[in-house]
Each structure stands twice: as structure tokens, then as C-alpha cells.
Amino acid sequence: MDESLQRSAELLQYIQPFMKEKEHLNKAQDNAAAFLEYRNKILTLLNASPQDFDSWKWQLSKRFTSVDLLSKILPLKTEELAEIEESIHHHRMAISPFLLTRLASCGTPLSKQFLPSALEILNENFGELDPMAEEKTSPVPHVTQRYPDRVILKVTNICGSYCRFCQRRREHGCIDLHVPSEQLEPAFDYITKHPEIRDILVTGGDPLTLSDRQLDQILQRLRQIPSVEMIRIGTRMPIVIPQRITPALTKILRKYAPIYINLHVNHPLEVSPEMKEACRKLFLSGAILGSQTVLLKDINDNPMMLRYLFQLLLSIGIKPYYLFHAKDIAGTRHFRTPVEQGVNLVKSLRGVTSGLAIPHYVVNLPGGLGKVALAPQVLVNGFEDNPLLFTNWEGKTIPYPNHD
Numbered sequence: 001m002d003e004s005l006q007r008s009a010e011l012l013q014y015i016q017p018f019m020k021e022k023e024h025l026n027k028a029q030d031n032a033a034a035f036l037e038y039r040n041k042i043l044t045l046l047n048a049s050p051q052d053f054d055s056w057k058w059q060l061s062k063r064f065t066s067v068d069l070l071s072k073i074l075p076l077k078t079e080e081l082a083e084i085e086e087s088i089h090h091h092r093m094a095i096s097p098f099l100l101t102r103l104a105s106c107g108t109p110l111s112k113q114f115l116p117s118a119l120e121i122l123n124e125n126f127g128e129l130d131p132m133a134e135e136k137t138s139p140v141p142h143v144t145q146r147y148p149d150r151v152i153l154k155v156t157n158i159c160g161s162y163c164r165f166c167q168r169r170r171e172h173g174c175i176d177l178h179v180p181s182e183q184l185e186p187a188f189d190y191i192t193k194h195p196e197i198r199d200i201l202v203t204g205g206d207p208l209t210l211s212d213r214q215l216d217q218i219l220q221r222l223r224q225i226p227s228v229e230m231i232r233i234g235t236r237m238p239i240v241i242p243q244r245i246t247p248a249l250t251k252i253l254r255k256y257a258p259i260y261i262n263l264h265v266n267h268p269l270e271v272s273p274e275m276k277e278a279c280r281k282l283f284l285s286g287a288i289l290g291s292q293t294v295l296l297k298d299i300n301d302n303p304m305m306l307r308y309l310f311q312l313l314l315s316i317g318i319k320p321y322y323l324f325h326a327k328d329i330a331g332t333r334h335f336r337t338p339v340e341q342g343v344n345l346v347k348s349l350r351g352v353t354s355g356l357a358i359p360h361y362v363v364n365l366p367g368g369l370g371k372v373a374l375a376p377q378v379l380v381n382g383f384e385d386n387p388l389l390f391t392n393w394e395g396k397t398i399p400y401p402n403h404d
Ligand code: SF4
Pocket: 158, 159, 160, 161, 162, 163, 164, 165, 166, 167, 168, 204, 205, 206, 235, 236, 264
């Protein structure tokens, strides 16, 4: 056989197992009938209309916070209900009606992320409440600074739904609280007085739970600071309440463009048709979309799953940016994987998918000391050797001429 055809046949073998898995995963995405069934069930339970369901404010105000209501939608066993009841006394639960339809129709990968579990209580004394030392790296209230030129600005503790593994669990408290605008003034003042700060990540909680007016004010204030070059918004709203992406919101984003929107997506089943449409609207508003994914045990710690997720995100205009090693947060140890597994997962992506589909795998160091990016080892010998020996994505060792 011609050498190039032989190589082509060889390459095909690498991708065949994934093509089979992709077919299976594509089918799992298609659950429109189940979505409608659960949506109608929720509407009946809450005595609401389809128009209510399409309103983001309704979604936010009707988040499921009690076991009693939850049990009317999800077919949970008595022991599971008791487990949830006990866990929510330790850390509150809030699940939007939209997300609940996804939980009900997609099952484990979503329910493990959002439903309280007894493991949280079991792991309560392991890990730290604030592993990133945010409290100690906060020069003024609501600002966290870990690097010389960028800061995090926390504007709310409210999220469209609460993820059980959240690094800011400690801030969810028991009430919803947007930071009043006058309380953000010291933060704006700090950024203004530090012209070296050029990049602001607006986060929370989820900043897209703010009203249009509040968000507009914050973006306007930041754009008025001459040294601010980049504004990023971290959000999970397109996944949990995609109705939030309204024409009024996209108009605001367009006004302050370019705005970098960093979505948090962990599993392909979070990419609903509604989420895709929300991202299309964000994209058309001029927002630059990227994603971060937390590596979660028994949820997405699977090479095929991650490959599928990252390719799916790229196909809708989202560049996978970070794959985070899960932090050691009190009550969440059951979500963590070994660091070596993360490196091997990234290794499994090399060569078999576009470079754009491969995020940086990062570990956040304790004490607010920043991120380290981990990559698979590819150099077999040392930099002083000639030739250098590299291992390629197929595991072949290839000599490469060093200097001279
Ligand atoms: S959306 Fe983000 S901030 Fe909110 S609970 Fe989830 S991970 Fe935490």
C-alpha cells in the first residue's frame, strides 16, 4: 500500500473508539421529550406558565431550595431525601427550575454536581474553607489580588444554582446578597490608584444574577478607569438559567465590548439547546467566550468524555481555557482526583484533537500563591543532550537536533 494511505489507515485506528463513543454521547444529548415532560411538571407544581419559565427573574426567584418541593419532581428514595435534608443544614441548596429539568432528564453527571450528599458532611473536616486564602489576599473589600496586574472583583454571593464543590461555598451563607453599589466604591478606588492593574475578573457568586442596571453600572465604572484594559465575567448562568441572556443584556455587553465571558462547564450534558442558543447570543453581542472546567471524580474524569466536551464547546464558539484540578475545599474531598490523573487526561487529548480543544491543566497553589500549569512530560533526555529525544502523542520516541 502507498505510504500515505497506510499512514491514513493507521490514523483512522486511533480515532475509531472515540467515534463509537461520540455516537453514544450524541444520542444522550437528545432528550427534548424528557425536558418538556419535566418542564410541564414543574409548571403545574408551581402554578406557572411557559412565559414564566422563559423569564430569568422567575427562574432565579423559584429556585428549588426545599426537599419537599424537590421530591415532587425527582424520583428520589426516602433515604436520599433524608440525606439531602440533612446536608442542606450544612450548606444550602438552590436549583433553578430549568436546571432541574436537566437534572431530571440527564441524571447522574448533573445531579452529582448540584444535589446535596451525605459525603459533604463526612468530608466536612477535611480540606479548607478558603484554600485560596482569598481573605488574606484582599487589599480592600470585594477584591482579591494574586498577581501584579489583575484582580478578582466579587460583586454578589448569588448563583443561578449552587454547585456542591464550589470553592466559595463559605460565601453562599444562608441569604442572597448582591454587594450594594456604594460598597464597591473602595474597590474601584483601589483599581484606579493602581494603574498596573489592567485585567479585572468580575465574579461572585455569579455576576449575571445582577440586574441589568447593576451590571451596567459596574461595567461602566470599570470602563471609566483608564488603566483597565480587559474585563472578564465568570458565569454559569447560560448553563443553569440560559434565559438570562436577554436582548437587554447583550446590548449592555456590546456597549462595553470587548467583554470576555468565562463559562464554567463540566459535562457535555450541561450543553443544552438553550445553553447553545444563549452562547450564540453572547457570541453575536461581541463577547469573547472561553470556558473553565473543574476535573470532578466520577463526573468528567474520563478521556473520551473530556474530548467530547471540549470539541462540543469549540463547535459553539467557546475556547476551552482551563481544566482545574479540584481544590481541597472542606466538604468536597469526594470530588477530587489524583493530580497524575489530570496530567494523563491532558496527555490523552494530545494529537487526537485540535490544539484549540486542549485547555491548560492547572493546580491552584494554596495560600493564594497562584496557578501552576501541568503538562505531560515529552522530553526523554536532558536539554544538554544532542539530539533531544521527544515522545510524540503516539508514544514514539523521535530525535530532534539540539543547538549547534
Ligand atoms: S456557579 Fe460558580 S460560584 Fe456559583 S456555586 Fe457554581 S462554581 Fe460556585
